[in-house]
Amino acid sequence: MRWPRQILFGDVDAMFTSAAVVNDPSLAGKPIAVGGPPPRGIIAAASYAVRPFGVRSAMPTAKALQLCPQLILLPPDRPLYRRLHDAMRTVTDRLFPLTEWSSIDEFYADTTELQSLYPDPLALGRLAKDELYAATGLRCTIALATGKTVAKIAADSHKPDGLAVIEPGREASFLASLPPRALPGIGPKTAARIEALGITTIADLVDARWDRPLHHLFGNSLVWIRELAQGIDREPVIAERESKSISHETTFDHDTRDRSFLEQTLRGFLRELAHDLRQEGLAACGCAVKLKDARFTITTKHGRFPYPLNYDPDMWPTVQHALRDLMTPGTEYRLAGLTLTTLTAAAPGLFDQRRAKAIAALDALVARHGSSVIGLGGVSSEEM
Numbered sequence: 001m002r003w004p005r006q007i008l009f010g011d012v013d014a015m016f017t018s019a020a021v022v023n024d025p026s027l028a029g030k031p032i033a034v035g036g037p038p039p040r041g042i043i044a045a046a047s048y049a050v051r052p053f054g055v056r057s058a059m060p061t062a063k064a065l066q067l068c069p070q071l072i073l074l075p076p077d078r079p080l081y082r083r084l085h086d087a088m089r090t091v092t093d094r095l096f097p098l099t100e101w102s103s104i105d106e107f108y109a110d111t112t113e114l115q116s117l118y119p120d121p122l123a124l125g126r127l128a129k130d131e132l133y134a135a136t137g138l139r140c141t142i143a144l145a146t147g148k149t150v151a152k153i154a155a156d157s158h159k160p161d162g163l164a165v166i167e168p169g170r171e172a173s174f175l176a177s178l179p180p181r182a183l184p185g186i187g188p189k190t191a192a193r194i195e196a197l198g199i200t201t202i203a204d205l206v207d208a209r210w211d212r213p214l215h216h217l218f219g220n221s222l223v224w225i226r227e228l229a230q231g232i233d234r235e236p237v238i239a240e241r242e243s244k245s246i247s248h249e250t251t252f253d254h255d256t257r258d259r260s261f262l263e264q265t266l267r268g269f270l271r272e273l274a275h276d277l278r279q280e281g282l283a284a285c286g287c288a289v290k291l292k293d294a295r296f297t298i299t300t301k302h303g304r305f306p307y308p309l310n311y312d313p314d315m316w317p318t319v320q321h322a323l324r325d326l327m328t329p330g331t332e333y334r335l336a337g338l339t340l341t342t343l344t345a346a347a348p349g350l351f352d353q354r355r356a357k358a359i360a361a362l363d364a365l366v367a368r369h370g371s372s373v374i375g376l377g378g379v380s381s382e383e384m
């Protein structure tokens with residue numbers, strides 16, 4: 001059967017911890033997690049070996065260590081992740097006509113036109129898994145469906161090392177028994193409100209019996225949510241330009257309107273991203289601050305540095321200015337993100353020699369102890 005549209009979604013299993021094992025095979029099977037050290041550090045990724053202890057990403061490291069005292073904590077290694085990402089991209093560029101990387105370890109490919117070459121979707125999924133593993137040593141879960149949403153949900157429910165095919169016409173029945181929170185766009189808070197109504201499955205979301213409370217909850221978005229709940233999803237795969245930016249974002253535990261908290265969050269992102277730029281000999285021409293409010297509206301504000309920069313104290317005023325412009329007083333925000341845009345090679349004379357040495361010394365400390373040990377207060381040229 002030829003599918004009207006075929007989307008293949010791929011997601012690396014526990015990318016950061018799997019990458020650590022690729023880098024150091026002696027870590028295989030060990031209770032590892034990637035994150036910052038206590039007291040303030042957060043787990044960025046938990047290996048499958050520590051998940052039975054209840055260790056999860058976004059959990060404070062201190063709590064993870066309580067749950068799993070033998071936990072081996074590793075600092076993030078973004079240059080490694082980027083190398084692996086680039087190797088995966090080479091594979092997907094070769095296999096698929098059109099690929100959209102939605103994050104460092106997740107991609108959508110439109111494989112509609114490949115059906116004459118690979119009439120069996122399972123065979124195509126298997127090939128992609130094998131090729132990605134051969135190129136990187138990373139295991140990937142892959143799912144094929146007629147739309148992006150169902151493909152992603154199918155992959156999520158077949159992890160790790162899974163392969164799933166949801167045939168055309170089976171979308172709604174595949175989704176029916178899953179909890180509403182499996183749908184993208186329904187976060188933990190919304191899910192809790194839905195569950196409080198007594199709704200436990202995606203099938204309930206399309207049941208006319210719940211029209212009134214659901215309409216009250218979602219308003220006009222209900223039409224869109226009900227389409228998703230039935231697996232109707234026309235969102236196209238959009239191949240982005242070669243990524244010339246790096247970014248970081250986080251969803252908060254609680255919505256916030258506290259400007260100093262948002263500034264502190266972005267300042268932390270900037271510190272890590274700028275460190276990565278320096279490690280890779282790059283500098284950024286600009287930045288983009290992104291906020292998502294409690295009603296899921298996303299706004300962004302771009303800023304331009306006076307010249308390409310990779311030292312965060314010099315970059316901060318531009319980022320801070322963009323954030324202040326973007327914030328609306330009284331609005332509660334659920335997510336903040338920072339992207340450094342238009343990356344170029346760093347000019348060799350970006351800093352005078354003494355300042356460059358001091359920054360390199362700080363970078364070495366960060367490499368040894370993790371970024372949270374140092375509040376990079378700044379190495380100003382005047383103090384040198």
Ligand SMILES: [Mg+2]
Pocket residue numbers: 011012013014015105106
């Ligand atoms: Mg993943």
